[in-house]
């Protein structure tokens with residue numbers, strides 16, 4: 626990490642909230658969004674349409690969960706069982722913008738949360754499975770854990786650089802933010818790669834499922850964005866689909882490498 630890169634950050638207002646979760650396919654403004662949505666009272670959506678969407682999601686998630694967990698266990702054989710014991714939830718607060726994310730529960734279990742606006746926005750089950758696969762991917766590749774380590778390293782370095790600053794927390798904030806934006810774009814691409822495999826192995830269409838990426842805004846190749854631009858994500862998905870098809874043509878199963 627270079628000092629110059631850290632200084633550029635001072636031009637931005639730095640988010641102080643911790644990155645406690647890996648968000649899914651929405652723009653990289655998750656921290657600001659959640660801060661805003663916290664102020665508003667939750668507005669549960671309980672329409673017949675919402676109930677139907679939740680019932681459908683549960684049925685789809687029930688098909689994907691064993692496959693995601695099995696793949697997870699294949700990579701984390703020596704870790705505690707909870708590492709791959711996923712909890713899949715729906716938040717029916719209509720005040721939240723469409724989103725899905727992975728977090729870690731207090732008990733250390735990975736949690737995948739879809740909110741109701743996300744469920745009302747998806748066009749088909751392939752899209753649901755792709756986003757689910759993406760969130761499984763964040764845990765399989767241990768992105769929250771890696772982000773924490775990177776942020777701690779960033780905070781130590783930031784503290785050293787800004788040790789003389791009047792604002793005693795500046796170094797911490799700058800270092801933490803730097804760590805977050807440096808790695809998160811690559812993590813999103815890795816989660817997409819794993820999502821392609823999970824979607825395919827669950828019997829859904831990963832090409833169709835990833836079309837949602839085309840409608841997304843907010844991703845950027847700029848260094849301070851947390852999400853890569855959509856064309857880069859689509860390109861990576863296509864490449865992975867090609868590998869899966871080629872392996873199938875030889876009667877094999879493509880290995881998951883991210």
Ligand SMILES: [Zn+2]
Pocket residue numbers: 647648649650759763812813816
């Ligand atoms: Zn993500």
